[in-house]
Amino acid sequence: MKKLSVGIINLLLIISILSLYILEPMAVKAASSATTLAELRQELKQLQAQKQSNEKKKEMTQSQINQKNKDIANAQGEIKNSEAKIEEATNNIKTSEQKISEYEAKTEEVMAFYQLMMGENSYLEFVTDSSSMTELIMRIDAVEQLIKYNQDQLVTLEDLIKDNEQKQVELKKYQNELNQNIDNYEKKISELETEKLALSDISVGINEEIKLQQAQIKNFEQMGCGENENLDVCVARIGSNGWLKPVPKGRINSLFGYRNVAGQSSNHSGIDIGINEGTEVLSSTVGTVITTFRTNCGGNQVYVQSYVDGKPYVVLYAHLKSISVSAGQQINQQTRIGYSGGYSTSTLHGGYDRCTTGAHLHVSVSQTVYKSYSNFVAHLINPPGYPKTKGAYFYSRTQWFD
Ligand SMILES: [Zn+2]
Structure with missing residues (x-):
């Protein structure tokens, strides 16, 4: 609807400008509502002010577009960052899983050794030798500590895996948010581009209007119309002198x-x-x-x-x-x-x-x-x-x- 009216205004302006050149100079009538040269000048000032404010709006729209483009670039950078982080988390999970299976293997080994230790034959063998008794206790103690250490490690690693999995989920969620943001920014940019286009149309209209107004002022100046003389009266007066x-x-x-x-x-x-x-x-x-x-x-x-x-x-x-x-x-x-x-x-x-x-x-x-x-x-x-x-x-x- 906005576009349509701008188009019509442009068409009218083009017709006015064409008629300015096609019609004989005496037939030129002000397209504006001004009745004197002074009013025409006042209108020109308003048009120029309109043009300035329109240009400012255009600049503002452009800077908003630039900002949105920056936002998109930032979001894309963030997505890359989070992709790297997700990869890191995935790698950490893999490393931890590997370590867990290593520790599990070790624990099994130690457990087997421990069971062997606690086996009857070995126990009797050690009991007969008192000096070996101390050694036996020490060994059992060491094995128990080793088992406990491995189990603690397993718990820690499992916690790490859980943390990393949580991190992965959060990062993916963050990525989705960023993608959503990019979609929004792109939508906003397209809106702003449309706004800018409309403003450009208005600019074309205002520029043509200013040109027409300036041509009219020049025409009436050359005709020798007074600043506050009614233009119709002037055209009749000067026109009579000309023709x-x-x-x-x-x-x-x-x-x-x-x-x-x-x-x-x-x-x-x-x-x-x-x-x-x-x-x-x-x-x-x-x-x-x-x-x-x-x-x-x-x-x-x-x-x-x-x-x-x-x-x-x-x-x-x-x-x-x-x-x-x-x-x-x-x-x-x-x-x-x-x-x-x-x-x-x-x-x-x-x-x-x-x-x-x-x-x-x-x-x-x-x-x-x-x-x-x-x-x-x-x-x-x-x-x-x-x-x-x-x-x-x-x-x-x-x-x-x-
Ligand atoms: Zn004839």
């Missing part, structure tokens, strides 16, 4: 991209703005006129090179009835490009332009520095800030549509 509609009011007759005309699919290089023929067309941007010309498909056309928010754009105005600017001219957003056409210029109504049927202004935007027509065509984008729905209207030069 203005060429006419104060219009209807989107045709959208940018693929469209069907008379059952045939074709790629529309810009948008068509429905306006009355003869409407004054002003420059959308501050820039330089690159070239102006007339063709039988597009009519009078004006190409303008501009830079908005540090990015190069070429803006094309087509189907004009007349052109008011010339190549090389520096223009601003109040400069008249020309007057709109599309109706009288159409071949349908006695004109020369076979690519128009009614009154409209065609606007294309290419994100490039103008090098050639094919280069212009290769970098066409959806003209920024217009309604994205066919038939929709805009009602001012500053109205902005995301």
Whole structure:
């Protein structure tokens, strides 16, 4: 469940970042809840603090993993130790058993000798010789002592065997405990590894979020938004400075991209703005006129090179009835490009332009520095800030549509 939500957060972040680069800069909206640059900076600080605490958690988890690995190594060392001890105990048991059988053999020998001593014949033989009597007693005494000594040794050895057997049992029990501990440590390590992985996922998420936040701050800084200015207001304000509609009011007759005309699919290089023929067309941007010309498909056309928010754009105005600017001219957003056409210029109504049927202004935007027509065509984008729905209207030069 944790993993899933982290995945979703990452996906959202990736989408936000992609949209940051794909969408035109003016369309960038804060993914956060911040409404001002100052709040964005505050959020960035929080993200960085989160990142730090997350890194600390990761470090702690790693040190716990290291500790558990140490514990395992210790337990394995202990197991080896106890194995050596068990072997020692086993050897001791064997040695003791050997000694016991040796002592048993000796005791039997001495007992046989003793019985022989106590036998009648020997006894009589010794009794007849008084000097030998003392010797006899001494010998019997010595034999008795020897027997007692051997029996004592046997008892001691049997005790030793019992001790060693007990030791063996205890060591095996200890080994089992150690193995149990290793199992537990391994389980704990696997848990910690999972935790660490989750923390790494969070790290990736936070890092992406920080990157996005920093990009946004930089973007709004470059736009010149005030620290406490509402970002929407700023985007509208600066956006208006960057891009203005060429006419104060219009209807989107045709959208940018693929469209069907008379059952045939074709790629529309810009948008068509429905306006009355003869409407004054002003420059959308501050820039330089690159070239102006007339063709039988597009009519009078004006190409303008501009830079908005540090990015190069070429803006094309087509189907004009007349052109008011010339190549090389520096223009601003109040400069008249020309007057709109599309109706009288159409071949349908006695004109020369076979690519128009009614009154409209065609606007294309290419994100490039103008090098050639094919280069212009290769970098066409959806003209920024217009309604994205066919038939929709805009009602001012500053109205902005995301
Ligand atoms: Zn068009």
